[in-house]
Amino acid sequence: MTATATTTAADSRDLTLTRHIKTTPERVFAAWTQPELLRQWFAPKPVQTTAAEMEVRPGGIQKVVMRLPDGTEMPHQGVYLEVVPGRRLVFTSLYRSAWEHAPQRTPGTCDFPMTAVLTFEPEGEGTRYHVQVHHSSVADREAHEAMGFHAGWGQCTDQLAALVEGPAVITPTRLAEAAPTVPAGRTVSAYLNFDGRCAEALAFYEQAVGVEIVERMLFKDAPPSEGSATGGCGSSNPDLIMHAAFRVGQTLVMASDCHGAGHPAFAGISLALGVADAADAARCFAALSPGGSVCMPLGATFWSPAFGVVTDHFGVTWMINAISVRA
Secondary structure (H helix, E strand, O other), rough: OEEEEEEOOOOOEEEEEEEEEOOHHHHHHHHHOOOHHHHHHHHOOOOOEEEEEEOOOOOOOOEEEEOOOOEEEEEEEEEEEEEEEEOEEEEOEEEEEOOOEEOOOOOOOOOOOOOEEEEEOOOOOEEEEEEEEEEEOHHHHHHHHOOOOOHHHHHHHHHHHHHHHHHOOOOOOOOOOOOOOOOOOOOOEEEEOOOHHHHHHHHHHHHHHOEEEEEEEEEEHHOOOOOOOOOOOOOOOOOEEEEEOOOOOOOOEEEOOOOOOOOOOOOOOOOOEOOOOOHHHHHHHHHHHHOOOOEEEEEOOOOOOOOOEEEEOOOEEHHHOOOOOOO
């Protein structure tokens, strides 16, 4: 079924689009709320979505960067106003963060204020996907329409449908509001003990998989402790890392040197690294492999175009999984 895009009336400030998508509302909702999925369909090709950041909750930010074929980057940022898991999303570009108003639009750009209301309703064996884009004025609606709303959103909807109707493994988006059995504020993060090689590991992961180091404290930086000759340092080497934290995408991983004996051991655990496509999977697999051991060569599986398992030279096992649809 082809997407239908219409305006309600000549003096309307709204643009709308409706389509029947042959999959569950939860899969369509996931493609809108998980960055690795959104990057695959959000921009009309050949435009690419190069970055996506989402805090899917009322007041949470939504950041997307699109790149034109000539290399020009177009960042967009807004705020979620309403989130109903699997059924409804409302977001606006009137704010940049909760609740900081967006700056005035630069004339001639497409970054005009608008609010989008997306609904995902069960319809037969699929989903009735409906988009309503509300503009601040008729002039803004006309400008958006003239810039190609019908063709652009229609093509993106085709790309969205191709992703979610295909064989890609898509897990439902889990939101804090949808998990009342987990008290607010509780989180679980992996904590890796590199036993004296933490600084080396952090530098390696920055190059291999592009992690972002967000925290680093040496033992010698700890507050003095009564009765301790090393000023609160729990290691014989004050220059070792007492605590560090790094991000892989939106996931926080923690690390330490602990006793610093130089013999890290990670038996029985793995880090599962999800990437956007097979090319990125191959790059990460190759970058993590030197000096390590391949547990499962990278290759196509029934759930992924590229999946492989490698243990790096620190002993950390990585399960690398490309999420995009198989060609």
